[in-house]
Amino acid sequence: MTFNSLQFALFFILVYLIYLVLHHKAQNILLLAASCVFYAAWDWRFLSLLFISTTTDYFCGLKIHENKDERLKKKFLFVSIIVNLSILIILKYCNFFVTNIVTLLNYAGVRLDLLILKTALPLGISFYTFRTMTYTIDIYAGKMKPTSSYTDYALFVTFFPLLAAGPIMRARDLMPQIESPRKPDLANFYEGSYLIFWGLFQKIFVADNLALIANEVFNSPPPYNGAIILSGIYAFAFQLYCDFAGYSNIARGLGKCMGFDITINFNLPYFATNPQSFWNRWHISLSTWFRDYLYYPIALSKRHWGTWSSVFATIITFTLCGLWHGAAWTFVIWGIYWAILLVIYILIKPSSRKATAERKAQSVSIWHWIKIALFFQLICIGWLFFRAESCSQAIQMLHGLFLNFKIINNPYLIAYGFRITFYVIILLLMEIFQFFKNDQMAVYRSNIFAKAALYIICYYLMILHGAGNGKDFIYFQF
Amino acid sequence: MAALEKLNAVFQEVFSNDTIQIKPETTANDIEGWDSFSHITLIVAIETRFNIKFSQKELLSFKNVGDLLNCIEKKTIA
Numbered sequence: 001m002t003f004n005s006l007q008f009a010l011f012f013i014l015v016y017l018i019y020l021v022l023h024h025k026a027q028n029i030l031l032l033a034a035s036c037v038f039y040a041a042w043d044w045r046f047l048s049l050l051f052i053s054t055t056t057d058y059f060c061g062l063k064i065h066e067n068k069d070e071r072l073k074k075k076f077l078f079v080s081i082i083v084n085l086s087i088l089i090i091l092k093y094c095n096f097f098v099t100n101i102v103t104l105l106n107y108a109g110v111r112l113d114l115l116i117l118k119t120a121l122p123l124g125i126s127f128y129t130f131r132t133m134t135y136t137i138d139i140y141a142g143k144m145k146p147t148s149s150y151t152d153y154a155l156f157v158t159f160f161p162l163l164a165a166g167p168i169m170r171a172r173d174l175m176p177q178i179e180s181p182r183k184p185d186l187a188n189f190y191e192g193s194y195l196i197f198w199g200l201f202q203k204i205f206v207a208d209n210l211a212l213i214a215n216e217v218f219n220s221p222p223p224y225n226g227a228i229i230l231s232g233i234y235a236f237a238f239q240l241y242c243d244f245a246g247y248s249n250i251a252r253g254l255g256k257c258m259g260f261d262i263t264i265n266f267n268l269p270y271f272a273t274n275p276q277s278f279w280n281r282w283h284i285s286l287s288t289w290f291r292d293y294l295y296y297p298i299a300l301s302k303r304h305w306g307t308w309s310s311v312f313a314t315i316i317t318f319t320l321c322g323l324w325h326g327a328a329w330t331f332v333i334w335g336i337y338w339a340i341l342l343v344i345y346i347l348i349k350p351s352s353r354k355a356t357a358e359r360k361a362q363s364v365s366i367w368h369w370i371k372i373a374l375f376f377q378l379i380c381i382g383w384l385f386f387r388a389e390s391c392s393q394a395i396q397m398l399h400g401l402f403l404n405f406k407i408i409n410n411p412y413l414i415a416y417g418f419r420i421t422f423y424v425i426i427l428l429l430m431e432i433f434q435f436f437k438n439d440q441m442a443v444y445r446s447n448i449f450a451k452a453a454l455y456i457i458c459y460y461l462m463i464l465h466g467a468g469n470g471k472d473f474i475y476f477q478f
Numbered sequence: 479m480a481a482l483e484k485l486n487a488v489f490q491e492v493f494s495n496d497t498i499q500i501k502p503e504t505t506a507n508d509i510e511g512w513d514s515f516s517h518i519t520l521i522v523a524i525e526t527r528f529n530i531k532f533s534q535k536e537l538l539s540f541k542n543v544g545d546l547l548n549c550i551e552k553k554t555i556a
Contacts, residue, residue: 141539276513291514299518300537306522310515346515 001041002164002473003250004203011038012254019258024181028155031258035158039123042164046122049087054150054157056083057132061146061153064139073140080136084129092121096327126324127166130289132157135171137293144172152178161251165244165475167265167285174260182259194444195253201458202246202427208467209423210239213416218387224400227407231416233380236387238424241269243474244283264440270379271435273371274349275341278379286324290317310346315339325386330394334385341378364436426458481551485543488527492520502544528554 001008015034019027040047060080064073105111135156138144147153155178162169217232248265255262265285272278279287299313315336322335384401388394407413434442443454482500490498493511506512512520524546525531530553540546 141535143539143541276515295514296517296538297534299514300521301534303518303522307515307519310518349515 001038003247003254004200007041016257020184027182027258028152028178031160032151032155032158035155035160035163038160039158039163042123043120046125049091049122049125050128050158053084053087053129053132054154056080057136057157058146058150058153060136061139062148064136065146077136077140081133084133088125088129091125093323093327124164127168128157128163130168130286131162131166131171133293134168134289135175138170138172144175147175147179149179161254161260161262165247165251165473166283167248167251167263168289169263169285173263177260184257184259188256188259191441191444192253192256192258194441195249195256197253197455197458199246199249199251199253201462202242202249203473204462204466205458206423206427207239207241207243207246209465210235210242210420212467213419214239214387218389218393222393222396222400224397224404225410226401226403226405227410227413228416229384229397229401230380230405231413231420233384233387235416235420237270237376237380237383238420238427240383240386240474241266242427247473247475267440268431268435270376271372271431272379273368273375275338275345276349278375279338279342286321290321294320307346311343314342314346318342329391330385330388333391333394334382337382337385426454426461430454481547481554484527485524485547485550488520488523492516492523500543502542502547504543505541524550530554 001011011034015030019030022030036047039050057080060076063076067073067076135144135146135153139146152175156171156174159174159178213235214232217228217235245266252262252264263285265283267281267284269278269282272281295313295317298316299309302309302312305312318335318339319332320335322331322333322338325331325334381398384397385394388397430443434440439445443451486498486500489500489509490496493509493516495510498509500509506517521532521537528550530550532549532553536549540549
């Protein structure tokens with residue numbers, strides 16, 4: 001049941017109507033049952049893994065809190081982390097490691113036939129294991145207390161708006177909302193509906209249509225024309241963004257309708273002008289997770305190295321961030337690419353006072369827009385690796401991009417240009433407006449006529465030009 | 479309080495801004511330039527200035543300047 005399907009629409013309407021008439025405790029039970037049904041509709045066999053993660057962390061959370069002995073606290077924390085990471089690593093990375101070890105041994109002249117695990121990847125595993133680990137880690141760090149309600153905790157782990165592809169909400173942000181009564185009022189409903197509508201537009205009209213262009217380009221064989229590759233990358237850049245941001249917006253909207261405040265996951269990422277800014281705007285829940293639970297522990301433990309502690313921690317964090325996205329070298333290279341950009345930025349960035357002065361001076365200057373456009377090219381080089389079918393394709397495409405760039409006599413290029421522009425123009429106008437107002441809900445808060453015009457235009461674009469029904473979201477594969 | 483003033487001086491130095499006035503509720507969102515990179519520099523500066531050493535667990539438990547200050551005071555009294 002993807003968010004952009006009729007089955008999900010019916011499912012949510014039914015759940016929501018019942019939700020509205022129930023009191024708090026019953027609402028939580030309903031949501032837990034609905035979340036299990038949502039997950040089972042994808043694959044009921046993996047419900048057991050959800051159950052294992054939930055039960056382990058529920059008990060570990062209580063034990064970490066009630067034990068005064070530091071060593072025992074640490075032991076239960078390790079149990080939680082090891083159980084969750086083992087499930088994730090075995091199911092997601094086993095084949096990747098085995099295949100690479102076999103390849104390495106082959107180079108060394110050793111032939112080995114190792115068993116390849118033939119299992120599907122459980123939906124949302126990279127997301128819910130990260131989400132559930134925030135519970136035990138934050139209890140250990142004294143940032144929250146455990147809950148005694150198993151069902152409330154189970155709801156935190158399985159909450160269906162977040163289950164498939166995040167945002168990766170922290171236990172200390174979502175548990176209080178689960179544990180206290182919520183007030184789904186009309187204002188929440190309107191705001192939630194706007195978010196769902198906009199998310200569906202991003203997915204159905206922008207992302208799924210651009211996917212057709214990106215797939216055409218990335219499924220084609222070499223030799224590669226750089227201009228075509230660039231079109232494919234641009235198409236993918238907006239496809240990925242709208243797919244994922246669209247999903248996150250729908251998740252936020254669903255939560256909002258029910259009175260939940262789900263964390264923002266994107267903040268106009270393509271308006272970034274440096275790597276640090278980009279990662280403060282893209283997949284925010286993941287980048288802050290990695291920052292708080294990986295970067296800070298590493299950097300702080302090596303703080304006597306000075307700036308090099310940040311460099312070291314950044315390289316490890318972003319390499320693993322790349323690997324988190326998928327068990328393939330293209331993702332690892334993408335992660336390392338961002339690590340390099342960030343390290344360069346750490347070493348050359350201006351001091352905070354100078355940066356503030358610069359920022360105040362240039363907020364809407366032409367030079368700022370040029371910086372946005374230039375930095376977008378750097379972002380796109382990263383996407384080349386992210387999307388490429390293999391490392392060799394990525395390298396061949398880079399070759400085409402820099403050494404075989406042909407614009408003249410290229411009818412495909414003009415067609416791609418028009419199509420990409422057609423699909424992204426409304427998105428760009430919306431986001432430029434949000435950028436100037438410094439408010440992601442700027443359109444929602446604008447006058448009724450502007451909103452009505454937007455809704456009608458978007459609605460008809462989705463109906464007339466929307467690409468198919470129920471196409472999977474990209475981040476489901478992670 | 480002496481510790482708060484001394485800590486404020488460290489903040490002003492690390493972030494090159496003598497208008498900074500920290501409060502117990504202050505977090506990274508309130509101070510321009512306090513990001514994941516400068517945070518490491520800040521911690522080292524605090525440890526040097528107060529001649530203390532934070533444990534890993536303490537460092538990861540701070541939610542705001544208030545937590546930081548309490549920890550500093552515990553360590554400097556001891």
